[in-house]
Amino acid sequence: MLDYALLAALAAVLRTGSFDRAAQQLHVTPSAVSQRVKLLEERLGTVLVVRGQPCTATPAGLRLCQHVEQVSLLESELRDSLPALAPAAAPATLRIAVNADSLATWFVGAMAAAPGCLFDLVIDDQDHSAEWLRKGEVLAAVTASAAPVGGCSSHALGSLxxxxxxxxxxxxxxxxxxxxxxxxxxxxxxxxxxxxxxxxxxxxxxxxxxxxxxxxxxxxxxxxxxxxxxxxxxxxxxxxxxxxxxxxxxxxxxxxxxxxxVPLHWQQSRIASATLAALTRAVLQAGRAALRPAAAA
Amino acid sequence: MLDYALLAALAAVLRTGSFDRAAQQLHVTPSAVSQRVKLLEERLGTVLVVRGQPCTATPAGLRLCQHVEQVSLLESELRDSLPALAPAAAPATLRIAVNADSLATWFVGAMAAAPGCLFDLVIDDQDHSAEWLRKGEVLAAVTASAAPVGGCSSHALGSLxxxxxxxxxxxxxxxxxxxxxxxxxxxxxxxxxxxxxxxxxxxxxxxxxxxxxxxxxxxxxxxxxxxxxxxxxxxxxxxxxxxxxxxxxxxxxxxxxxxxxVPLHWQQSRIASATLAALTRAVLQAGRAALRPAAAA
Known part of the structure; x- marks a missing residue:
């Protein structure tokens, strides 16, 4: 197995944008966070964090961070079914790509109807949001294209x-x-x-x-x-x-x-997650209520 | 002097995001646009355009594009004072950095009060918009910091x-x-x-x-x-x-x-442009009407 203490430090730096804030979130010293990220970078032989204001991810860093968030999501569901496990520090975060016009019109309603998780929204054009899924950087996306991205299922939402x-x-x-x-x-x-x-x-x-x-x-x-x-x-x-x-x-x-x-589709990773399934139900319901029915095939 | 036919081709590719659309805008063939951009890249010995959907600028490409837009702005003002010159194909475009919350509350009114130019808005946090000015990528910015960026003048707007x-x-x-x-x-x-x-x-x-x-x-x-x-x-x-x-x-x-x-400031490049001066007047008026007076010094 991977060393999740190191990976959690990396994810916290990229999520909060700073080593200091990551340290605060993890209740360790900034120097501990820095050592963990450095160790991970040495083991992988590649830079994972672009140090700056804010700190940002290299492509490899982003891929690892995405993995940590998927594992966190699965862990939070495991904790729900095995309450004897210590509770998680924070609810899982779902990273989702959505087009700006959906966010401005109907998507917030769907998020509110699927509580129990945190959202990390990436805003991109509906013609480009599938790319985020393809790269594994988001777990689900509102896209213009119906053709499912590998490892994802696709649902018609209707037309904006x-x-x-x-x-x-x-x-x-x-x-x-x-x-x-x-x-x-x-x-x-x-x-x-x-x-x-x-x-x-x-x-x-x-x-x-x-x-x-x-x-x-x-x-x-x-x-x-x-x-x-x-x-x-x-x-x-x-x-x-x-x-x-x-x-x-x-x-x-x-x-x-x-x-x-513009016909829109909801594409979601086929990762077996009850949280993602609940969000999918809420998105399909809110989308289909707000959008015009897709033209009959 | 630089070869502005080549530079105009570069700017059109970066502005429209595609060689085909640049060709249409310049009324030449896509192959002519491609040759001009390639020639410019060979002369400079560096890549200027990242070919993709859409085409995007390398840092050097962005810097050249910014130069072309500054020259276009000055040219459009020259044409106003010397009508015997052939009219420009399109009004000049001002590239401006603005924070999302100003854009959502008072900035559109300022843009509408300064007509006669096109706007290319970059949205960034007020703590980071000065960076765009510093890199020469925008001509003016709404920033949180009062300290003028080199070559710029700074005006207090009031607090959001x-x-x-x-x-x-x-x-x-x-x-x-x-x-x-x-x-x-x-x-x-x-x-x-x-x-x-x-x-x-x-x-x-x-x-x-x-x-x-x-x-x-x-x-x-x-x-x-x-x-x-x-x-x-x-x-x-x-x-x-x-x-x-x-x-x-x-x-x-x-x-x-x-x-x-949050106190906001308007920083504008000291380039001698009547269009930019008119925009500055409109921004100061709209900003000061909508924002809370800056605390007395």
């Missing part, structure tokens, strides 16, 4: 509906002659980050071509809505977040009746 | 007030005997990410010591509020976002009358 929205004033300024392909090529839009293809995919769907409009880069779901309200640009916003603004006339649809649906 | 909040139900479950140091050490809290010291700093201020409570990691301002509402944990939330919830009783203060104020 997006609406291309802008403020009425913005529309008057940039589309005086209507929402034409030419005007769309010149009017500033909003893009979440370099991974975000939503605006491009919607333009492709409605125009059959993708112009390269000037763009703001705005990596926050709520700032996206706020920026549309403030007239900085148009963007694809989740219908949950703009329905009230559309009704009140603070936002308008760029092309009424042309929403864009 | 945080309140330690939780749901009434959470408080009943985890603090049946009151908000004691012992209960605070065991009750799950919320932490934004490994850089976030707000909860620890508040605990230090109110307890004189920092226990290591179990924590959820929740890297989103609005998810922080939603998670507090859902009873997942307590967290330091900006007063702007929780005032309504506190009035309605959906959230309660963990320790009434113990807010935590």
């Amino acid at each position: 509906r997006y609406i291309a929205t802008a403020s009425p004033d913005y529309l008057r300024r940039h589309f005086p002659g209507g929402v034409t392909a030419q005007a769309l090529a010149a009017a500033p839009c909003l893009t979440f980050n370099r991974k975000d293809r939503l605006q491009a995919n919607w333009l492709q769907a409605v125009l059959g071509t993708v112009p390269s409009p000037p763009t703001h880069w705005m990596p926050s779901t709520h700032a996206f809505v706020d920026a549309a309200l403030a007239g900085l640009g148009w963007g694809m916003n989740p219908e949950h977040l703009v329905a009230g603004h559309l009704r009140a006339g603070r936002l308008v649809e760029l092309m009424p009746g042309r929403p864009f649906d | 007030r945080y309140i330690a909040t939780a749901s009434p139900d959470y408080l009943r479950r985890h603090f049946p005997g009151g908000v004691t140091a012992q209960a605070l050490a065991a009750a799950p809290c919320l932490t934004f990410n490994r850089k976030d010291r707000l909860q620890a700093n508040w605990l230090q201020a109110v307890l004189g010591t920092v226990p290591s409570p179990p924590t959820h990691w929740m890297p989103s301002t609005h998810a922080f509020v939603d998670a507090a509402l859902a009873g997942l944990g307590w967290g330091m939330n900006p007063e702007h976002l929780v005032a309504g919830h506190l009035r309605a009783g959906r959230l309660v203060e963990l320790m009434p009358g113990r807010p935590f104020d």
Whole structure:
């Protein structure tokens, strides 16, 4: 077996971002933590922690940390069924990848319905979250792709509906002659980050071509809505977040009746964990209640 | 002078994340873009673009891209004063670092009040945003530190007030005997990410010591509020976002009358740019209207 005292020190450093805070969490001295991590690095012949403010993981460090968290999860379930074992210091932490728009609309409800564990959320685009699963860095993910990652099972959640929205004033300024392909090529839009293809995919769907409009880069779901309200640009916003603004006339649809649906899936590691199974049930229930039913096959 | 046709190709690849989209933006073929970037890499003897989905910058690529954007900004202002020059293809893009809580509360208003440019936002903790300025990767930043970064001027904005909040139900479950140091050490809290010291700093201020409570990691301002509402944990939330919830009783203060104020500063590169100066005026006005006055010196 691996030396879990060393591994726990590594995980605490990476979880808290510092040797001092890890020491406090483990009730040992910072020098003990430092020695354990060094010993582990010597045994493996590779650096595991990038010392800094905060300390971060090398790829090997991250992989080990993920292993420690999986073992902790299994241990916490073992303790539930064998109460004679000493209780764990803290509940297990589940590392999950979720897209920002799901987190802003329906995912917190699912987390709240699956209590008894701590969450470590990684936010990434739904087209890239499967990569975190593939690398073994998260135990489950909300992804755009249905194809199960190796060792994972995949469940359809339904579609998150997006609406291309802008403020009425913005529309008057940039589309005086209507929402034409030419005007769309010149009017500033909003893009979440370099991974975000939503605006491009919607333009492709409605125009059959993708112009390269000037763009703001705005990596926050709520700032996206706020920026549309403030007239900085148009963007694809989740219908949950703009329905009230559309009704009140603070936002308008760029092309009424042309929403864009993004099917989402829940992929979870097949590790035999009751906690993960309970979270999966809560996610499927919350997701299916909030999202539009997946198109019939 | 540098070869700006090559530099523009590099910047377009890094801005759009792909050679194809860069080609479309520059109205040339993808192979022309690829040749220009390769030529630049050969001349410099270093890789500038990490080819991938999306393409990302090496440190040298990022530095060059930043230079191109500064030159574009100056060019766009030159064009304003010399209209005989051919107009620029797109407005200049300002790359700015801002903390997530400012973006969620007052910063979008400042951006909307300084029109005429595009924004490329980098979101980072206020204790770390100055680092982006120091590396020359952004032109301005909202930071916690007043000490000006080299080549930058610093302006006090006022303080963002945080309140330690939780749901009434959470408080009943985890603090049946009151908000004691012992209960605070065991009750799950919320932490934004490994850089976030707000909860620890508040605990230090109110307890004189920092226990290591179990924590959820929740890297989103609005998810922080939603998670507090859902009873997942307590967290330091900006007063702007929780005032309504506190009035309605959906959230309660963990320790009434113990807010935590974080002074913020606007640091901007001293590059002679009218656009940046206009943004600075808008940021100071919006920030000072929304934030609490800085304590008298």
